[in-house]
Amino acid sequence: MKYFDAPLSIADIDFIHKTYGEYVKITADLENNRIIVGCDLHADGEKILLEKGGNDDNIWGGGIDIIIKYITATAMLNLRPRLNNDSMEILDPKRRSDFIELVRKYFNKLWQ
Numbered sequence: 001m002k003y004f005d006a007p008l009s010i011a012d013i014d015f016i017h018k019t020y021g022e023y024v025k026i027t028a029d030l031e032n033n034r035i036i037v038g039c040d041l042h043a044d045g046e047k048i049l050l051e052k053g054g055n056d057d058n059i060w061g062g063g064i065d066i067i068i069k070y071i072t073a074t075a076m077l078n079l080r081p082r083l084n085n086d087s088m089e090i091l092d093p094k095r096r097s098d099f100i101e102l103v104r105k106y107f108n109k110l111w112q
Helices: 010-020 042-051 093-106
Strands: 002-004 023-029 034-037 059-065 070-072
Touching (some): 023 042, 034 042
Antiparallel strands (some): 002 034, 023 034
């Protein structure tokens, strides 16, 4: 698992692909614009983001398929009934969009 607070280089993406495979889990702090890539459990990434000053309400999970460049917003971590999210999917359109935009920003070299 690896912490990032700036967009990834091609070398970073190659390392992630070789180390974690085609599909990698991502835990993202939507408020502080940080991500953890390659978690076994999204909750492992959440722990690190909380230690770095994140707020639990702003940390969400999903992943990216590096080959087909497809971002998902699904994780057990996203089950948050107190935030009206009773699904593994990020249901709130703004949060979902923010998650996808943040992942796309970090992995933007994939689309260049």
